[in-house]
Amino acid sequence: AAPLSATKSPLSATDEKLTSRKDITTYNNYYEFGTDKASPAQNAHTLKTTPWTVKVDGLVAKPAAYAVEDLIKESSLEERIYRMRCVEGWSMVIPWVGIPLADVIKRVEPQGSAKYVAFETAYRPDEMSGVDTLIPILDWPYVEGLRMDEAMHPLTILAVGLYGETLPNQNGAPIRLVVPWKYGFKGIKSITRISFVEKQPETSWNKQASNEYGFYANVNPAVDHPRWSQATERRIGEGGLFVKRRPTLMFNGYADQVAQLYMGMDLKKFY
Amino acid sequence: MAGQASTGGAKRGFSVPQIPKIAVYIVGFVPAVWLFYEGVNDRLGADPMRYLEQALGLWALRFLIASLTVTPLRQLFSVNLLRYRRALGLLAFYYAALHLLIYLVLDQGLDLAAIGADIIKRPYITIGMATFIILTPLALTSNNAAIKRLGGQAWARLHRLVYAAAIGAVLHFVLVVKSWPLEPLVYAAIVMALLGYRLARSFTKKPSPRRRPA
Secondary structure (H helix, E strand, O other), X not given: OOEOOOEEOXXXXXXXXXXXXXXXXXXXXXXXXXXXXXXXXXXXXXXXXXXXXXXXXXXXXXXXXXXXXXXXXXXXXXXXXXXXXXXOOEEEEEEEEEEEHHHHHHHHXXXXXXXXXXXXXXXXXXXXXXXXXXXXXXXXXXXXXXXXHHHHOOOOEEEEEEOOEEOOHHHOOOOEEEOOOEOHHHOXXXXXXXXXXXXXXXXXXXXXXXXXXXXXXXXXXXXXXXXXXXXXXXXXXXXXXHOOEEEOOHHHXXXXXXXXXXXXXXXXOOO | OHHHHHHHHOOOOEXXXXXXXXXXXXXXXXXXXXXHHHHHOOOOOOOHHHHHHHHHHXXXXXXXXXXXXXXXXXXXHOEOOHHHHHHHHHXXXXXXXXXXXXXXXXXXXXXXXXXXXXXXXXXXXXXXXXXHHHHHHHHHOOOHHHHHXXXXXXXXXXXXXXXXXXXXXXXXXXXXXXXXOHHHHHHHHHXXXXXXXXXXXXXXXXXOOOOOOO
């Protein structure tokens, strides 16, 4: 991991104790490298992250294959300390380094007809030990998506680092999405493609179990996962064996900034 | 002892060195002692409570499976481990009890409302709790006095509930994970094979003459 210089952002959550670097980098869901939480840290080193191109296509004025450095170079890196709530019921506080996704979107000039942004993770069986399983865990490649206004929201970032250094592979190097008011699985890792589309794009977990994982996946303590409650969460690194559950906050505590995006929507239906 | 009554007619198989039964318990509790020791010293990873909870549950399932292999081992390979079956079954129960205890105390913090809602609303918790309830009378009657009191046949009928417990245990495992990772499916396949073997045998073998419990 190489050092990155970043300015502190006023959008950071500053009243929270950071989760340790060790926990952030050894407890991961990145199923392309295995389903155990420890697997990505053990296996993801095989992913070649340089050179890395991100293909930008679809309803956009400047479609191109951008080197990841070129995609972000016109923005200055910011440190964004965000809560991260996993759909499984645990959470962390992570000091990301990244740029607003909105910066990139404005630069590539989407057309007026583009209503959604779709993302795709690399799919490289030779470099990803977990994609060639007897029963595929997901329909690879991993895909995710956001509504345009969600993608343009100032809290939404493309992260390239954490704890002041470039991202470790298991955390989604070289570039990943972070949407702090949504469950962690929306934060697609190792992005190779960003497409601007008119219709709501397919998303991996929704394809896998549509009754359990919706397109929106906003953190919501009042809407349970069909198999477990979402009312509380365990903060990783807090209390060891005697970890105390803490109440999960609406929109993961970012309601003031994002609730207006969903005005009038039935969040039980659009989960 | 009634539990061993049916061995009378078994072929003389591999002679298994006689290990004292207490050794099975001692070895059987090594994982639990190790897990608690590592947990207290904060060496179970980033989410130690969840790790401990899951590991104890997995060991319960492993011992349950081990207890179910005793009969096929004897019938198919003439390996007689019958004298250890009670220990294996009880170890499964003890691990299930520890697993449940961690869920109630450390995971849910004895929040009775949350636990009650879990049991009613979450099928995998409902099934897990039902499995534990099934295992309880089996554990309570895993002693010579109970066999004598119930009579060998009634005791054996009661203990056929272990098949339901095994199905419950693997369902509980399969339903708690996201997507279809291999590990729970492998355990499910092992249980299906062990139960399928008994089902197939019950169709093909003529019932053997009833033996009176000793």
